[in-house]
Amino acid sequence: MATITTPIKAEARDLNFFYSNGARALKGISMPLYENKITALIGPSGCGKSTFLRCFNRMHDLYPGNKYQGQIVMHPDNTNVLDSGVDPIEVRMRISMVFQKPNPFPKSIYENVAYGLRVRGENNKRIMDDKVEEALKGAALWNEVKDRLHDLAFNLSGGQQQRLCIARALATDPEIMLFDEPTSALDPIATANIEELMVELRSKLTILVVTHNMQQAARVSDYTAYMYLGELIEYDDTDKIFTNPGRKETEDYITGKFG
Ligand SMILES: Nc1ncnc2c1ncn2[C@@H]1O[C@H](COP(=O)(O)OP(=O)(O)OP(=O)(O)O)[C@@H](O)[C@H]1O
Numbered sequence: 001m002a003t004i005t006t007p008i009k010a011e012a013r014d015l016n017f018f019y020s021n022g023a024r025a026l027k028g029i030s031m032p033l034y035e036n037k038i039t040a041l042i043g044p045s046g047c048g049k050s051t052f053l054r055c056f057n058r059m060h061d062l063y064p065g066n067k068y069q070g071q072i073v074m075h076p077d078n079t080n081v082l083d084s085g086v087d088p089i090e091v092r093m094r095i096s097m098v099f100q101k102p103n104p105f106p107k108s109i110y111e112n113v114a115y116g117l118r119v120r121g122e123n124n125k126r127i128m129d130d131k132v133e134e135a136l137k138g139a140a141l142w143n144e145v146k147d148r149l150h151d152l153a154f155n156l157s158g159g160q161q162q163r164l165c166i167a168r169a170l171a172t173d174p175e176i177m178l179f180d181e182p183t184s185a186l187d188p189i190a191t192a193n194i195e196e197l198m199v200e201l202r203s204k205l206t207i208l209v210v211t212h213n214m215q216q217a218a219r220v221s222d223y224t225a226y227m228y229l230g231e232l233i234e235y236d237d238t239d240k241i242f243t244n245p246g247r248k249e250t251e252d253y254i255t256g257k258f259g
Pocket of ligand 1: 019020021023025043044045046047048049050051052
């Protein structure tokens with residue numbers, strides 16, 4: 001019988017990260033992100049989940065003195081996104097990020113979504129209109145905002161603002177999307193909408209999500225990584241992690257025994 005192997009979209013190889021104060025927040029992490037799959041990062045507060053996520057789009061470059069060691073290789077082109085010769089702006093077009101709290105710019109709905117395209121140098125109005133519509137549809141927001149595209153983004157509800165941030169992230173056609181606790185500021189209905197959206201987006205791109213919510217990891221992800229004190233303790237199929245984890249530490253964490 002033929003075995004189907006899922007392609008790897010990106011992989012961390014022996015990744016270490018040091019904050020500017022010298023603290024080593026990641027310790028030799030090697031892990032794949034499978035293409036068109038959702039990978040969840042779980043673990044107790046301070047274990048390095050956000051630090052790891054932020055390496056993927058070179059967010060740490062924004063603060064001097066932070067240091068990466070090791071590689072994050074994207075496929076199929078084998079680009080090491082951490083290489084100093086690789087432009088972080090280009091990386092952020094390919095690997096976009098959605099934050100914990102919705103953070104639209106103080107601009108209109110339209111301009112929020114058009115932002116990345118303008119940074120890329122696009123100024124053809126027809127192309128821009130089409131791209132904005134496509135991204136808003138991709139973020140399941142179009143029907144709610146199509147008649148008020150020039151309203152200020154802050155007039156949207158929290159859940160709508162988060163979908164707007166997803167549309168903004170989608171507009172540059174990223175290959176990977178990073179979500180850092182994307183629903184922790186939202187009510188249960190808005191949370192369910194975002195989870196549903198992530199599952200839909202998976203058919204177009206690859207997702208890495210940090211979550212504190214075990215049910216969310218179990219509901220949306222295909223693979224789960226458990227981190228502790230900057231190390232990757234266990235990585236496996238989400239079903240396996242939640243039903244039969246290989247490590248006692250993982251089991252203690254997901255069953256709430258972790259002290
Ligand atoms: N700017 C910084 N400078 C120095 N150390 C930092 C900085 N940001 C985070 N750290 C430390 O790095 C470690 C990992 O933090 P990180 O925010 O990645 O953890 P986390 O697992 O995402 O936590 P949480 O679930 O609470 O968001 C922690 O010990 C934290 O104190």
